[in-house]
Each structure stands twice: as structure tokens, then as C-alpha cells.
Amino acid sequence: MTPPLSPRFGLGLRKPHYHDFLEGDVPVDFVEVISENFMVPGGRPRDVLRRVREKHPVALHGVSMSIGSADGIDRDYLLRLRALADEVEPMLVSDHLCWTRTGGFNSHDLLPLPYTEEALDVVCRNVEQAQDILRRTLVIENPSSYLAFTGAEMSEWEFIAALCQRTGCGLLLDVNNIHVSAVNHGFDAHAYIAGVPLDQVRQIHLAGHTQGRELLIDTHDQPVPDPVWALFGTVMRKLGTDVAVMIERDDNIPPLADLLDELDVARSIARNGSVAWA
Amino acid sequence: MGLIATRPNATGLGAMQADFCRWLAEADECAAERLPLADRRGLSVYQNNYRAQLMDCLEASYPQTLTLIGVDAFRSAAAHHVDAVPPHSWTLDEYAEGLPGTLAALFPDQPETADLARLELALSEAFVAPDAPALSLADIPDVAWDTATLRLVPSATFLTLSTNAADIWAALNREEAPPPADHGGDVRALILWRQDFTCCFQLMDAQETALLPRLATSLRFETMCEELVDALGADHGLALAGELLARWSQAGLLRHPDR
Numbered sequence: 001m002t003p004p005l006s007p008r009f010g011l012g013l014r015k016p017h018y019h020d021f022l023e024g025d026v027p028v029d030f031v032e033v034i035s036e037n038f039m040v041p042g043g044r045p046r047d048v049l050r051r052v053r054e055k056h057p058v059a060l061h062g063v064s065m066s067i068g069s070a071d072g073i074d075r076d077y078l079l080r081l082r083a084l085a086d087e088v089e090p091m092l093v094s095d096h097l098c099w100t101r102t103g104g105f106n107s108h109d110l111l112p113l114p115y116t117e118e119a120l121d122v123v124c125r126n127v128e129q130a131q132d133i134l135r136r137t138l139v140i141e142n143p144s145s146y147l148a149f150t151g152a153e154m155s156e157w158e159f160i161a162a163l164c165q166r167t168g169c170g171l172l173l174d175v176n177n178i179h180v181s182a183v184n185h186g187f188d189a190h191a192y193i194a195g196v197p198l199d200q201v202r203q204i205h206l207a208g209h210t211q212g213r214e215l216l217i218d219t220h221d222q223p224v225p226d227p228v229w230a231l232f233g234t235v236m237r238k239l240g241t242d243v244a245v246m247i248e249r250d251d252n253i254p255p256l257a258d259l260l261d262e263l264d265v266a267r268s269i270a271r272n273g274s275v276a277w278a
Numbered sequence: 279m280g281l282i283a284t285r286p287n288a289t290g291l292g293a294m295q296a297d298f299c300r301w302l303a304e305a306d307e308c309a310a311e312r313l314p315l316a317d318r319r320g321l322s323v324y325q326n327n328y329r330a331q332l333m334d335c336l337e338a339s340y341p342q343t344l345t346l347i348g349v350d351a352f353r354s355a356a357a358h359h360v361d362a363v364p365p366h367s368w369t370l371d372e373y374a375e376g377l378p379g380t381l382a383a384l385f386p387d388q389p390e391t392a393d394l395a396r397l398e399l400a401l402s403e404a405f406v407a408p409d410a411p412a413l414s415l416a417d418i419p420d421v422a423w424d425t426a427t428l429r430l431v432p433s434a435t436f437l438t439l440s441t442n443a444a445d446i447w448a449a450l451n452r453e454e455a456p457p458p459a460d461h462g463g464d465v466r467a468l469i470l471w472r473q474d475f476t477c478c479f480q481l482m483d484a485q486e487t488a489l490l491p492r493l494a495t496s497l498r499f500e501t502m503c504e505e506l507v508d509a510l511g512a513d514h515g516l517a518l519a520g521e522l523l524a525r526w527s528q529a530g531l532l533r534h535p536d537r
Contacts, residue, residue, distance in 0.1 A: 042409035106368060108328070
């Protein structure tokens with residue numbers, strides 16, 4: 001077993017915790033922000049980000065790049081993101097393996113891709129263009145999904161491995177998303193972990209989900225559940241690179257202390273390489 | 279014609295994405311049938327997410343309008359808007375821009391509803407407008423006023439209302455019952471801006487209505503003084519120029535001319 005090299009542990013910056021981060025000394029190694037919330041000309045959002053950045057390294061995590069759009073990428077969006085990144089000097093810039101937009105329509109949802117050679121070509125072309133415009137290596141997050149397409153020519157992990165190999169992009173491994181999609185689509189989460197290029201993993205997301213009527217829904221409104229902690233332990237036992245680990249909570253947001261407790265669990269698992277904490 | 283534009287000659291991934299969006303925005307069952315899905319159980323999850331996201335955006339953007347007309351009426355109007363107006367921009371902030379127009383069409387006999395929404399929209403735009411150093415009262419003695427120009431801070435915008443929506447907003451902001459709607463036809467000219475991180479608005483008097491829009495580009499202070507002297511005489515004109523400069527500086531309306 002090769003233990004990870006100095007993993008860092010962080011949290012997503014959410015409005016209910018702004019005061020804690022601005023006025024207090026929050027014991028995290030980095031903070032992740034939703035890029036689009038700060039891609040505004042000025043005012044309080046930019047001031048908050050500037051002040052948080054003075055205290056912590058920041059990761060920019062986007063939801064609107066639409067890297068899987070057959071229409072190509074939105075150059076104006078990327079130029080705005082680059083301007084923000086140039087100011088923030090983030091530790092990394094990430095978005096999702098999905099598409100959100102076609103033509104003039106923007107769904108504002110992370111929509112699933114068919115895992116075909118055609119889609120791989122589209123995503124690789126878009127990632128390469130995005131990296132050129134951003135002048136940075138992009139980090140791509142594996143999605144949670146509720147649909148599977150007929151005619152798939154590869155698994156999601158094979159798609160991601162090919163994407164990383166062809167573009168040099170990094171991987172944001174969302175362990176909850178692996179679990180949600182594995183349950184929804186009936187694949188083996190451990191085969192997924194074995195299939196993705198772990199040496200390309202730059203960041204890990206940990207989150208909770210909700211049981212829907214028929215499917216698991218990636219709601220990020222619950223504590224990290226045991227199956228996700230167990231998968232995280234598996235990942236950390238296999239990882240041989242420096243990685244940034246964070247709890248991603250977007251709804252039903254608890255007091256900061258609760259999230260810091262969860263982060264301590266993540267630290268313990270990373271240290272022990274197992275779920276012995278439980 | 280549908281809400282989603284058709285890409286000419288779209289095939290494969292492009293055609294699938296166009297059909298997917300028709301399902302999301304229009305609940306087009308034919309488009310959904312064309313999707314090459316191995317398992318259709320999740321289709322409704324995506325449509326629910328799509329609609330919930332837009333509804334949440336509208337509710338969060340117009341809290342006072344929601345309070346004024348009530349949750350049920352607001353959600354009904356928002357659902358109508360989601361059905362009729364698909365989102366185009368990468369930012370959800372822009373999606374909220376269209377709601378005042380929808381409210382004006384849905385509530386023609388209650389124009390204060392759309393007016394209130396326009397006011398809330400303008401305030402939210404001021405909230406994230408570009409930053410710039412403002413002129414304060416304390417800065418005034420250090421400025422060379424014989425050559426200085428007056429210019430509004432970048433967050434300043436103007437709004438004309440045909441109702442007492444500004445009074446309604448103020449009452450709701452104090453968590454008080456709003457005054458009865460006034461459709462009397464008096465035009466209210468407002469200026470809105472951000473002072474530090476607080477958004478503000480005020481009704482403009484006749485003098486400000488004539489002068490402040492000219493400060494959106496720039497106006498030499500000396501020119502303003504000369505015009506007021508010509509109109510009101512030396513004593514009164516110069517006094518008013520000084521009073522306006524002090525009032526606007528105190529409010530944080532003016533950009534510092536030297537920074």
C-alpha cells in the first residue's frame with residue numbers, strides 16, 4: 001500500500017459560513033467555491049472571495065462550462081472564468097463531465113453523456129480548447145447520472161481514462177457520484193475505481209445523497225453515508241498522489257462545526273487507509 | 279414553433295442534445311421517445327431538476343414580489359414563466375431578468391407587481407455591479423473643483439415606476455404591511471446604487487431628475503454650477519450646487535474624480 005502524499009482537506013464555501021471563514025480561523029487546507037457565483041463584476045461576492053483567498057488556497061469549481069456540448073464551448077464564458085482565475089490564482093479549476101447547453105438553450109443542469117467515440121471526440125476537443133483559453137490544466141469531475149444510453153461503446157471509467165490520456169486533464173473523483181451511479185446503473189463501484197487513472201486524481205469530493213422513488217439522487221443535502229466513506233477508504237488506499245479532499249454540501253447546510261467533524265472523519269480514513277474509525 | 283431552436287443537419291450527439299432539451303423545456307414526448315435510452319426511469323429526475331432550479335432562482339430573486347402577491351400566485355406566475363421562457367445564459371442571474379415582463383402580462387390590473395419586480399431586479403444588479411472608489415464628504419476639500427468632473431459610481435442606474443412600488447418595497451423590507459397600491463399615474467423617477475455593499479434607492483426631485491442622468495457619463499462641476507447660476511441666480515445657484523454635491527457625496531453616489 002502506498003499512502004497518499006500529504007493530502008489536503010477542505011470545504012466548499014457556502015453563504016451560511018461566510019462569517020466563520022471571514023472572521024474566524026477555520027482549520028482547513030483549502031476552500032472550494034462555485035466559480036459562477038463569483039463571475040460577477042464586483043460587490044460583496046468578489047469582496048468575500050478576495051478576503052477568503054487571503055486566508056486560504058481556493059479551488060474554482062464550475063457548473064456551466066458544458067464540456068460535453070456538441071455545439072462546442074462558450075468562449076465568452078471561458079474568458080470570464082479565466083479573468084476570475086487570473087485574479088484568484090486557484091489551486092485548480094474544475095467542472096463536470098456533462099453537458100448543460102445546446103444551441104441557445106442552457107438547462108442549468110448537469111446532463112448525461114452517452115459514452116461513445118463521438119462524444120469522447122467532442123469532449124476531448126472541448127477540454128483542449130478550454131485548457132488553451134484558460135491557460136491551465138482543467139480538472140474534470142465524474143458525474144452522477146440517472147440515465148444510461150443504448151449504443152454505449154465504453155464504460156464511464158473507460159471514457160474518463162481515455163479523456164485524461166488524450167487531453168492531460170486532471171480528475172476530480174466524486175466518490176458519492178460513483179456510488180450513486182453504481183447503484184442506479186448496477187455497475188461495480190470498485191471496478192470503476194480500478195478503471196480510472198488514479199494518478200490523474202487531483203481532488204476528491206465527498207457528499208451525501210437521497211433515496212428517490214426508484215433511483216439514488218445526488219442531492220448533497222445529507223452527511224456522507226457509510227458506503228461512500230467505505231469507497232473513499234478504498235480510493236485513499238490506492239492513491240499515490242497528492243490530492244485535495246473535501247466535503248461538498250449544497251443544501252440543508254448544517255453548522256460549520258458539523259462539516260469540520262466530517263472532515264476529521266475523512267482525515268482519519270486517509271491516515272488509516274481504512275474505515276476503522278467507525 | 280418550439281422553444282428550442284433546431285440545429286440544421288444535427289446528427290448523433292447534437293441531435294440527442296437538442297431532443298433532450300426539448301424534453302426538458304417543452305416536455306416533448308416525441309423528443310423523449312427519440313432519445314436512445316437504455317433505461318428511461320431517470321428522465322423525470324432531469325426534468326424535475328430543470329424546473330426546480332429555475333423556480334428556485336425566481337423565488338430567490340424576487341422575495342418582496344413573492345410576499346406581495348403570495349406564494350401560490352407567485353409560483354403560478356413563475357411556472358408560467360418557466361413554461362414560456364427557456365434560459366439562455368450560462369448564469370442563472372440572467373434568467374431572473376425576464377420575470378417582470380411576464381408579471382406585467384399576467385397582472386395587467388396590478389401594475390405595482392411588475393414595478394416591484396423591476397425594482398428588485400435593479401437592486402440585485404446593483405449588488406454585483408463593478409466596484410469603484412466613491413467620493414465621500416471628507417474627500418471634498420481635497421478635490422480641484424474648478425476642473426473636476428462629476429460621475430456616478432458604476433452601480434448607479436435609473437428606474438421609472440408608474441406606481442408606489444418603492445413605498446411597497448420599503449414597507450415589506452421593514453416587514454410591515456404594504457400600503458395600498460397607487461395606480462394614480464404619477465411617474466416616480468428613482469436612482470439606485472450600491473454604497474459599500476448596501477444597495478440603496480431614492481426618489482429623485484426635479485433638479486436631480488434633470489442632472490443625475492447626465493452624470494452617468496460625466497459633467498464638469500463648473501458646468502453644473504454655471505447652469506444652476508443661470509437658472510437660479512448666483513447665490514441660490516451656487517448654494518444648490520454645493521448642497522447637491524454634499525448630498526450625493528454623503529450618499530456615495532459619486533465616483534471619486536481622482537481615483
